[in-house]
Amino acid sequence: MALGEFDLIAKFFKRPVRRAALGVGDDCALLQVTPGMQLAVSSDMLVEGRHFLSTVDPARLGHKSLAVNLSDLGACGARPLAFTLALSLPKADPAFLEGFARGLLALADEHGIELVGGDTTAGPLNICITVFGEVPAGQALLRSGARAGDDLWVSHPVGGGIGDARLALEVFRGQVSLEGRDFDAARRAMELPTPRVALGQALRGLAHSAIDLSDGLLGDLGHVLRASGVGVRIDADALPRSPVLASQPRALQLECGLSGGDDYELLFTAPPARRGEVLAAAQALGVGVARIGELQGEPGVRLVDGEGRPLQGDFPSFDHFLSA
Ligand code: ADP
Ligand code: MG
Numbered sequence: 001m002a003l004g005e006f007d008l009i010a011k012f013f014k015r016p017v018r019r020a021a022l023g024v025g026d027d028c029a030l031l032q033v034t035p036g037m038q039l040a041v042s043s044d045m046l047v048e049g050r051h052f053l054s055t056v057d058p059a060r061l062g063h064k065s066l067a068v069n070l071s072d073l074g075a076c077g078a079r080p081l082a083f084t085l086a087l088s089l090p091k092a093d094p095a096f097l098e099g100f101a102r103g104l105l106a107l108a109d110e111h112g113i114e115l116v117g118g119d120t121t122a123g124p125l126n127i128c129i130t131v132f133g134e135v136p137a138g139q140a141l142l143r144s145g146a147r148a149g150d151d152l153w154v155s156h157p158v159g160g161g162i163g164d165a166r167l168a169l170e171v172f173r174g175q176v177s178l179e180g181r182d183f184d185a186a187r188r189a190m191e192l193p194t195p196r197v198a199l200g201q202a203l204r205g206l207a208h209s210a211i212d213l214s215d216g217l218l219g220d221l222g223h224v225l226r227a228s229g230v231g232v233r234i235d236a237d238a239l240p241r242s243p244v245l246a247s248q249p250r251a252l253q254l255e256c257g258l259s260g261g262d263d264y265e266l267l268f269t270a271p272p273a274r275r276g277e278v279l280a281a282a283q284a285l286g287v288g289v290a291r292i293g294e295l296q297g298e299p300g301v302r303l304v305d306g307e308g309r310p311l312q313g314d315f316p317s318f319d320h321f322l323s324a
Contacts, residue, residue: 002092003092003094004092005092005120005121008092008097008120009024009118009120011097012097012098012100012101013085013101013115013118015105015114015115017114017116018114019081019082019112019113019114020032020081020082020114020116022116023114023115023116023117024115024116024117024118028117029082029084029116029117031081031082031116031132033081033134034134036136036137037134037135037136037137038134038135038136038137038138038140039132039133039134040073040076040078040132040133040134040135040140041130041131041132041133042069042072042073042076042130042131043069043128043129043130043131044065044068044069044072044128044129045126045127045128046061046064046065046068046126046127046128047124047125047126048124048125048126052064052191053172054125056191057099057103057191058095058096058097058098058099058100058103059099059100059102059103059106060103060191060192061099061100061103061127061191062099062100062101062102062103062104062105062106062107063103063104063106063107063191063192064103064191064192064193065085065104065127065129066083066104066107066108066129066131067107067192067193067194067195067264068193068195068214068264069083069129069130069131069195070107070111070131070195070197071193071195071196071197071212071214071264072131072212073131073133073195073197073200074195074196074197074198074199074200074201074212074266075141075196075200075210075211075212075266076133076135076140076141076142076200076210077135077139077140077141077200077201077203077204077207077210078133078134078135078140078200078201079133079134079135079197079201080111080112080113080131080132080133080197081113081132081133081134082113082114082115082116082131082132083108083113083114083115083116083129083130083131083132084115084116084117084118084129084130085104085115085117085118085127085128085129086118086119086120086127086128086129086130087118087119087120087121087126087127087128088120088121088122088123088124088125088126088127089120089122089123089125089126090122090123090124090125091122111197113131135204136204139204139205140204141200141203141204141207141209141210141268142209142210142227143209143210143211143223143224143227143228144209144227144228145207145208145209145228145269146208146209146224146225146227146228146230146269146295147208147228147230147269147271147295148230148231148295148296148297149271149272149294149295150208150209150269150270150271150272150294150295151269151270151271151272151275151278151291151293151294151295152221152232152234152267152268152269152291152292152293152294152295153207153266153267153268153269153270153278153289153290153291153292154213154217154239154240154265154266154267154268154289154290154292155196155199155265155266155267155268155282155287155288155289156240156265156287156288156289156290157194157242157287157288158286158287158288159242159243159288160189160240160242160288161239161240161241161242161245161246161257162213162217162239162240162241162256162257162260162263162265163239163241163242163245163253163256163257163258163260163263164185164186164189164190164242164244164245164256165186165189165190165193165260165261165262165263166216166255166256166259166260166261166262167186167189167244167245167248167252167256167260168183168186168187168189168190168191169190169262170252170256171183171186171187176248176252178244182244182247185242185244186242186244186245189242189263190262193262193263193264194264195212195264196212196264196265196266196287198285198287199266199281199282199285199287199289200266202281202282202284202285203266203268203270203278203281206270206274206277206278206281207268207269207270207278208268208269208270208271209224209227209228209268209269210266210267210268210269211223211224211266211267211268212264212265212266212267213261213263213264213265213266213267214261214262214263214264215261216258216259216260216261217239217257217258217259217260217263217267218258218259218301219259220267221234221267221301222301224267224269225299225301228295229299230295230296230297230299231295231296231297231298231299231300231301231302232293232294232295232296232300232301232302233293233294233296233302233303233304234292234293234301234302234303234304235292235293235304235305235306235308236254236257236258236303236304236305236311237305237306238290238291238292238293238306239253239254239257239258239290239292240288240290240292241253241257245257254311258303269295275291
């Protein structure tokens with residue numbers, strides 16, 4: 001039986017709300033914001049063929065669609081409250097919708113947040129989520145707070161690193177080949193990122209600045225440097241690497257780690273005096289953090305190896321309009 005727009009919403013996306021004042025079903029949703037808090041809002045759109053492959057498992061796609069949005073709340077140190085989903089899809093395919101909703105809502109449940117509204121239309125597969133979070137007034141982590149002398153940190157899975165999503169992409173592009181288990185691990189990094197929501201909140205009052213890694217470390221770091229008016233020295237050998245990436249040629253390791261994209265880890269800066277607290281906060285949450293450089297007054301990026309020797313190389317960041 002064909003599924004109409006409203007049946008589809010009712011069947012897959014409407015659930016009773018407990019936290020929001022009003023959820024799916026009226027012209028607006030209503031959210032209660034705690035007094036003294038600021039509302040943090042962020043949207044991310046995922047387009048088939050550009051942000052994901054048409055062959056991706058629908059549940060993983062549902063997970064990733066919300067994860068990339070939660071990652072932005074994490075980068076600001078905000079606590080997630082709720083989200084909306086604007087969905088354009090070619091046909092109301094129950095198998096796709098069931099998997100997509102399952103992956104999406106499982107991650108929502110993990111973070112205690114609710115889908116409170118959205119829009120549904122026929123068209124090319126396109127997923128746009130808006131997340132709402134709250135943060136104590138004036139305490140959001142911003143790109144503009146980095147200071148000369150700060151340590152540069154990047155989060156990573158314990159025992160893992162950054163750059164694996166890019167490695168998986170290179171396999172899909174036919175540029176790299178990996179054995180089955182290694183490919184599965186890299187592919188998980190690409191398709192099932194873990195947004196660093198709790199770490200972001202723990203870094204409030206500790207970090208001077210933060211950004212989440214979506215377009216590659218050097219490109220995203222560039223936003224922080226420009227917003228803060230500082231430069232940086234990065235020790236490329238200190239980049240955290242998974243065993244799979246670490247077994248690849250060094251040039252590929254650096255390319256994946258420095259300009260990979262799709263990492264959804266936090267890149268943040270904090271004063272050296274607070275190193276112990278940063279490590280303790282990350283450890284308490286079961287997240288790895290690696291100190292990979294130092295912010296400097298002189299603008300620009302100075303990339304060095306473990307011995308302090310300058311590294312040459314062109315590490316472009318990902319730009320949707322500049323990339324083919
Ligand atoms: P309107 O015409 O007033 O914009 P719609 O008919 O588009 O409302 O949507 C009906 C209700 O279903 C609204 O509460 C809307 O927020 C919700 N909704 C629509 N699409 C989705 C979706 N993909 N996920 C969750 N809620 C949705
Ligand atoms: Mg509508």
